[in-house]
Amino acid sequence: xxxxxxxxxILSLLQDSGRMGQHRxxxxxxxxxxxxxxxxxxxxxxNTAGTTAIEVSFGGLQLEAQVDTFICxxxxxxxxxxxxxxKDLWRVHAVKAGDIVALDFAEEGSRSYLGVADGFQIxxxxxxxxxxxxxxxxxxxxxxxxxxxxxxxxxxxxxRELYLKREHQPHYQDxxxxxxIPGYQEAHISRVQQRLFFSQAYxxxxxxxxxxxxxxxxxxxxxxxxxxxxxICYGAIQIPADGQPIVLLNxxxxxxxxxxxxxxxxxxxxxxxxxxxxxxxxxxxxxxxGAHNALHLAASFYNRLPISELN
Amino acid sequence: MTLHSAGENALILYLGDETSAEVSARVQAAAxxxxxxxxxxxxxxxPSYASLLIIYDAFLTDHLHVRAKVHKALAxxxxxxxxxxxxxxxxxxxxxxxxxEDLEALADxxxxxxxxxxxxxxxxxxxxxxxxxxxGFAYLGEVDPRIAAPRLTTPRTKVPRGAVAxxxxxxxxxxxxxPGGWNLxxxxxxxxxxxxxxxxxxxxxxxxxxxxxxxxQRFFDLGGELS
Numbered sequence: 001x002x003x004x005x006x007x008x009x010i011l012s013l014l015q016d017s018g019r020m021g022q023h024r025x026x027x028x029x030x031x032x033x034x035x036x037x038x039x040x041x042x043x044x045x046x047n048t049a050g051t052t053a054i055e056v057s058f059g060g061l062q063l064e065a066q067v068d069t070f071i072c073x074x075x076x077x078x079x080x081x082x083x084x085x086x087k088d089l090w091r092v093h094a095v096k097a098g099d100i101v102a103l104d105f106a107e108e109g110s111r112s113y114l115g116v117a118d119g120f121q122i123x124x125x126x127x128x129x130x131x132x133x134x135x136x137x138x139x140x141x142x143x144x145x146x147x148x149x150x151x152x153x154x155x156x157x158x159x160r161e162l163y164l165k166r167e168h169q170p171h172y173q174d175x176x177x178x179x180x181i182p183g184y185q186e187a188h189i190s191r192v193q194q195r196l197f198f199s200q201a202y203x204x205x206x207x208x209x210x211x212x213x214x215x216x217x218x219x220x221x222x223x224x225x226x227x228x229x230x231x232i233c234y235g236a237i238q239i240p241a242d243g244q245p246i247v248l249l250n251x252x253x254x255x256x257x258x259x260x261x262x263x264x265x266x267x268x269x270x271x272x273x274x275x276x277x278x279x280x281x282x283x284x285x286x287x288x289x290g291a292h293n294a295l296h297l298a299a300s301f302y303n304r305l306p307i308s309e310l311n
Numbered sequence: 312m313t314l315h316s317a318g319e320n321a322l323i324l325y326l327g328d329e330t331s332a333e334v335s336a337r338v339q340a341a342a343x344x345x346x347x348x349x350x351x352x353x354x355x356x357x358p359s360y361a362s363l364l365i366i367y368d369a370f371l372t373d374h375l376h377v378r379a380k381v382h383k384a385l386a387x388x389x390x391x392x393x394x395x396x397x398x399x400x401x402x403x404x405x406x407x408x409x410x411x412e413d414l415e416a417l418a419d420x421x422x423x424x425x426x427x428x429x430x431x432x433x434x435x436x437x438x439x440x441x442x443x444x445x446x447g448f449a450y451l452g453e454v455d456p457r458i459a460a461p462r463l464t465t466p467r468t469k470v471p472r473g474a475v476a477x478x479x480x481x482x483x484x485x486x487x488x489x490p491g492g493w494n495l496x497x498x499x500x501x502x503x504x505x506x507x508x509x510x511x512x513x514x515x516x517x518x519x520x521x522x523x524x525x526x527x528q529r530f531f532d533l534g535g536e537l538s
Binding site: 020021022023024025026027125126134135136137181182183184228229230231232233234235236253254255256262263264265266288289291292295296299 | 315316317318319320321323328329330354355356357358359360361362363364366369370373374375441442443444445446447448450486487504506511512515516
């Protein structure tokens with residue numbers, strides 16, 4: 001029982017909530033670039049949080065169901081068709097063996113999550129099924145989905161057909177404000193330079209992937225060019241010698257020697273990862289305390305948002 | 312010692328500002344103390360040359376509590392440089408121009424013979440300062456200044472697995488085929504990262520490493536490959 005990959009799309013990766021606690025052997029986190037959309041996918045499917053789904057970047061994925069089950073797609077606006085009939089995103093749909101599930105190219109945002117009832121049954125490596133291509137770990141042999149890959153899953157006959165109302169669905173715009181917790185080498189970046197960083201607009205360059213988003217804009221100068229290599233947390237914003245900030249994401253290297261101004265709030269980094277090259281980014285400072293608060297509010301909002309059910 | 316914010320669920324502790332065995336030993340001791348002080352609140356720790364990145368679960372605790380616990384844990388920190396817990400790992404290396412493409416150039420630059428470079432590289436006991444860059448990539452230091460060499464101006468797109476290399480005063484064994492700009496001086500037949508074995512890596516941060524020169528035949532006997 002499985003889904004067969006008919007067409008891979010630009011980049012489709014099996015992801016669970018990420019590989020945690022393995023930095024000491026040099027393994028990065030992986031996991032969904034947009035955990036908010038990923039979590040909704042599993043929640044609507046009534047799966048355990050963190051169940052393995054497919055992260056589809058930019059669209060173009062086609063699968064053939066070889067099992068009767070339920071699917072759900074959340075995240076970027078990628079038109080979903082089951083046997084060529086257009087279906088809603090953010091909603092559970094029944095599929096039968098033989099059905100073709102197709103995602104078109106993203107009209108808004110760039111990452112979506114295709115989940116299945118009870119998840120794809122993938123053997124975890126180092127505690128996680130998340131695919132990290134750079135490390136060749138996770139997923140099926142550490143690789144993105146390939147044509148004719150077989151993605152095992154259970155046959156499921158009963159699921160409530162839940163959906164998230166349109167007014168509660170996130171929207172992905174071409175402009176994102178990223179809140180930043182100042183830290184790391186911020187003391188080596190002058191007040192004037194920090195003012196510049198927090199007041200100018202940056203553009204997402206062509207150089208943006210699961211490791212990080214390189215931005216283009218007014219260069220930020222830093223007193224120091226390099227530091228002794230140190231641990232890099234999720235969202236850390238490097239200021240390399242050319243002054244163009246790089247926001248480091250899920251597949252970042254775990255240590256590095258460029259100075260950093262601080263780190264992006266995960267809630268906003270998730271939106272950043274939905275931007276395409278050319279998208280606009282503004283930075284705004286937030287205190288460590290404020291960031292903690294924002295995380296907890298977002299979690300509480302997520303837990304209280306009503307889920308709707310068809311009849 | 313200073314403790315800074317790093318991210319929404321991360322703090323970074325600086326225990327010095329230079330590469331030295333003493334600072335590294337403090338990092339190790341701090342890691343052990345913080346691990347036991349934070350328990351389940353800890354998500355991950357990244358020890359490096361002079362710092363320790365502390366990643367915690369922001370749904371179990373917050374930065375103020377973590378700061379307090381870290382300060383308390385470090386207040387009576389004792390750094391014992393007995394090395395009782397650290398093991399010494401011996402890694403065999405086939406040093407030759409055919410296994411280390413930059414060996415001759417590095418010797419020329421250092422105005423030494425190839426044999427001298429091999430001898431200098433293999434007589435030192437190194438310390439594992441950090442692991443990162445790629446799975447299983449261990450930064451070893453410090454290399455004798457006579458054979459220290461800057462990174463290549465144009466990095467190679469493909470460095471073979473097992474390549475033994477030098478960059479500045481650091482040395483390492485490439486755990487997998489990858490791009491890289493370090494100077495290649497030999498090849499180690501032991502795998503530095505093997506997901507199928509337990510432990511996955513022969514070394515961890517704080518361990519000591521010695522390189523033992525081996526000949527071509529021994530290299531192949533130990534499973535080495537030249538490609």
